[in-house]
Amino acid sequence: MRLTDKFRFIRQNIKKNRVRTFMTILATAMGCAFLIVLASIGYGLQQSIVQETLEDQVVTKIDVYAKEVDGNYNSLNIDDVLVLEKVEHVKAVTRKIQLRQLPTYFLEGYKAETTAVSTHFPSEIASGLKISEGRLPEKANEVVVGYHFTNYLHTETEENVYDEDTGEIKDEFRYSDNIIGETITMTVAKNQEGDIFEEIPLTVVGILEEPTREWLINTDVYISQEVFEQVEAFTGTPGGEIGLDPEVIDTVHLESYDSVHVYADNLEAVQGIVDYLEAENYATYSIVSEMEQVNMLFTIAKAGLILVGTIALIIASIGIYNTMTMAVTERAPDIGIMKAIGASPKTIKQIFLLESSYIGIIGALIGTIVAYATSVVVNFGLPLILESVFQEEMPEGLQFSAIPWSLVLIAVAICLVVTIISGMRPARRATQIDVLKAMRREI
Amino acid sequence: MIKINKLSHHFELGKKGQKTIVPVLKDISMQVNKGEIVSVVGKSGSGKSTLLNLISGFIRPIEGEIWIDSVRVTELSEARFADFRLHHIGFIFQSFQLIPSMTAYQNIELPLILKGESETKRKQQVERLLEKVGLVDFKDHYPSELSGGQQQRVSIARALVLEPALILADEPTGSLDSETEAEILDIIRGLNQELGITFLIITHDEEVARIGDRTITIKDGSLVEGGIVV
Known part of the structure; x- marks a missing residue:
C-alpha cells in the first residue's frame, strides 16, 4: 500500500470524527506549547545572562x-x-x-x-x-x-x-x-x-x-x-x-x-590556551570558561523544564490513546473487511500509527505557533507587569523567553515520540481484530 | 486448485477449566480442480462455513492441511496468508461486506490500493469492472444507497479486481430475492466460462448449488458426498 493512499485513508477517517480529532489535536498542541514556553524561559534567561556577560567583554x-x-x-x-x-x-x-x-x-x-x-x-x-x-x-x-x-x-x-x-x-x-x-x-x-x-x-x-x-x-x-x-x-x-x-x-x-x-x-582556541596555561601552572580566568559553566547549569535547568513540559504532553497522549482506541473500535468492521480481502497486519498497524503521528505533528505545529505567540507576549508584557508591581526597572535587553530552532525540534520530536507510543497499543489492537467477529459486527 | 487433506476442526466453548469441545469438521479430504464451480451444501451448523473460513485462513485448523495453487496455506503466517489472499483469492460474502464510508468505486478499488497499484491502473481496472457488473452510473454511490443486488455486484467486482484464479463465495445470494439471485448466478457462471475462474460456493440453497459442476455435501462436520478423495 502506497504512503499517499495511507494518508488518504487517514484524512477520510479524521473527517468522520472531526470534533473528536480536533479536541485531541488541541490537547496535544497545548501540551507542546506548554513544553516549549516552559523551556523557552530557560533559554531566554540563559541568552540574556550570557549576552549580558559577553556583551561588554572581549571573548578572546x-x-x-x-x-x-x-x-x-x-x-x-x-x-x-x-x-x-x-x-x-x-x-x-x-x-x-x-x-x-x-x-x-x-x-x-x-x-x-x-x-x-x-x-x-x-x-x-x-x-x-x-x-x-x-x-x-x-x-x-x-x-x-x-x-x-x-x-x-x-x-x-x-x-x-x-x-x-x-x-x-x-x-x-x-x-x-x-x-x-x-x-x-x-x-x-x-x-x-x-x-x-x-x-x-x-x-x-x-x-x-x-x-x-x-x-x-x-x-x-x-x-x-x-x-x-x-x-x-x-x-x-x-x-x-x-x-x-x-x-x-x-x-x-x-x-x-x-x-x-x-x-x-579565535574564539575556538580560547579553551585550548586556558587548558595549556593551567597545565603550565598559570592562574587564569576566561569568560569563555565561565560561560561554559553557566551554560552547563542552564543546560541542566532546561533539561528539567523540558522534562516537566513532557509531563503535559504525556497527559495529552492519554487523549490520543483514547481517540485511537475509539477509532479502532468504531472501525473494527472495516478493519475486518480489509483484513479479509488481504490487508496485512503491518498495513493496518501503519495506518493507525500514521494517524496518531498525524495528530501529533499537527498538534506540535499548532503548539509551536502558540508558543511563539506566547513568547512574544511574555517578552513584551512581563517586564511591564513586573515594573508596575515591583516599581523597579528591568535590565535593558532582558529576555524572559527565547525559542531557538533546537527547542522546536526537541519539542516536536518529544511530541512525535509520545504520540507514536500512545498510538502503538491501539494500532496493535487493530491488527489483532478477529476477521470473522469484525465482519459479524461482534466487536 | 484446492486440496484438503484430513482436515479437522473443533471449537472450544465455555470458560477456562470448564471448556466443552464441539467438533465442527471431521477428517475432511477433498479436491477442487482448476476452472470448476464447486458447491458445498449442508444444513445450517453442518460446518460448511467453517470449511470456507479455514480455506480462507480466517481460522486455523486443529488438524490437517490445505493446499491452494500448490501452496500449503495452513503453514503460512498471518501476514503471508493475508498477502496470499490479496493476490490469489477473491471473496463474495452473503452480507456483501462493503465498507459503508466508501463509494462503490472506492470499495472496488480497495484491493488495488492494498496491492500498491498506481492510480492510473486502478482507474482503468475499476472502470472496466464497473462496466462489467453494470454499475457505471452508481460508482459514486455509497453501499447504503444501493440495492442488495447492486451491493453484491460491487462485492463481485471487488473480488475480481485483482484477477484471482479462485473465488470463495459464502452464500452469495443469501440476502437477495430470486430475480437478483438469478442475475448474480448468471454473472458467476459467465466469469467461470469467460475467465476460467474457479468458484467454491457455500450454500444451503439447492437451486444455487445447481450452478456447480459438482456438489459436495457436508453433514455433521463430515463429508458425505461429492468430494474427490485426494
Whole structure:
C-alpha cells in the first residue's frame, strides 16, 4: 500500500470524527506549547545572562594572574610574557604596570590627579586596542588618556569644584576644550611631603574608547615605559613608590606586571590556551570558561523544564490513546473487511500509527505557533507587569523567553515520540481484530 | 486448485477449566480442480462455513492441511496468508461486506490500493469492472444507497479486481430475492466460462448449488458426498 493512499485513508477517517480529532489535536498542541514556553524561559534567561556577560567583554581575552611555583603564586614578569607569546594561537600578550603614586597633571590652569599606567603599546595594538580620537603614541613623551580624563581635569581654584549632589566636577570648572595635541605636565613626588618633585611634559595624542559598561570610568593616563622608568629613576623606588624604607629597597626597577592579558586569535582556541596555561601552572580566568559553566547549569535547568513540559504532553497522549482506541473500535468492521480481502497486519498497524503521528505533528505545529505567540507576549508584557508591581526597572535587553530552532525540534520530536507510543497499543489492537467477529459486527 | 487433506476442526466453548469441545469438521479430504464451480451444501451448523473460513485462513485448523495453487496455506503466517489472499483469492460474502464510508468505486478499488497499484491502473481496472457488473452510473454511490443486488455486484467486482484464479463465495445470494439471485448466478457462471475462474460456493440453497459442476455435501462436520478423495 502506497504512503499517499495511507494518508488518504487517514484524512477520510479524521473527517468522520472531526470534533473528536480536533479536541485531541488541541490537547496535544497545548501540551507542546506548554513544553516549549516552559523551556523557552530557560533559554531566554540563559541568552540574556550570557549576552549580558559577553556583551561588554572581549571573548578572546584570557586574564593571567600569576604563576604557581612551589605552592606560591608569583606575579608575572617579562620572562612569563615571552613564554605566553609563544603559545599556539596567542595573538597578543598585553601587560600593564601602574605607577605606585598618584601624579598630578597640569594643563593651562587646569589640573587632575589620576593614575598613570605604563603599557606595551605594540601588544595593545595587536590585541585590538582602539581609540575614539587621535592616534596611538609613537614617541616616549606621547600619551593617550582614558575616555573620562577630561571630566576630571578642573580649574586650579580654592573653591569646591565638586557638585555636592552628584560628586562630579561642576561644569563651570571642567575642562571643555579638545585635549588632543595639548601638552600636560605630569608632576611626580619623591617624598610624602611633596616638596621634592619632578615635572614631566607629556603630549596627549589620543583618547581611548569609552568603556563598554556605562558605570566604568577610565581616567588613566597611559605613559610609555621610558617615562615610567624616568619616574622610577627620579624616586629611586620600584614603580615610583614614595614613603618606602630605603633599607627594604633591593631594586629600583619594578619588574612584575599588575595585569597580563592573553588574546587568542579565535574564539575556538580560547579553551585550548586556558587548558595549556593551567597545565603550565598559570592562574587564569576566561569568560569563555565561565560561560561554559553557566551554560552547563542552564543546560541542566532546561533539561528539567523540558522534562516537566513532557509531563503535559504525556497527559495529552492519554487523549490520543483514547481517540485511537475509539477509532479502532468504531472501525473494527472495516478493519475486518480489509483484513479479509488481504490487508496485512503491518498495513493496518501503519495506518493507525500514521494517524496518531498525524495528530501529533499537527498538534506540535499548532503548539509551536502558540508558543511563539506566547513568547512574544511574555517578552513584551512581563517586564511591564513586573515594573508596575515591583516599581523597579528591568535590565535593558532582558529576555524572559527565547525559542531557538533546537527547542522546536526537541519539542516536536518529544511530541512525535509520545504520540507514536500512545498510538502503538491501539494500532496493535487493530491488527489483532478477529476477521470473522469484525465482519459479524461482534466487536 | 484446492486440496484438503484430513482436515479437522473443533471449537472450544465455555470458560477456562470448564471448556466443552464441539467438533465442527471431521477428517475432511477433498479436491477442487482448476476452472470448476464447486458447491458445498449442508444444513445450517453442518460446518460448511467453517470449511470456507479455514480455506480462507480466517481460522486455523486443529488438524490437517490445505493446499491452494500448490501452496500449503495452513503453514503460512498471518501476514503471508493475508498477502496470499490479496493476490490469489477473491471473496463474495452473503452480507456483501462493503465498507459503508466508501463509494462503490472506492470499495472496488480497495484491493488495488492494498496491492500498491498506481492510480492510473486502478482507474482503468475499476472502470472496466464497473462496466462489467453494470454499475457505471452508481460508482459514486455509497453501499447504503444501493440495492442488495447492486451491493453484491460491487462485492463481485471487488473480488475480481485483482484477477484471482479462485473465488470463495459464502452464500452469495443469501440476502437477495430470486430475480437478483438469478442475475448474480448468471454473472458467476459467465466469469467461470469467460475467465476460467474457479468458484467454491457455500450454500444451503439447492437451486444455487445447481450452478456447480459438482456438489459436495457436508453433514455433521463430515463429508458425505461429492468430494474427490485426494
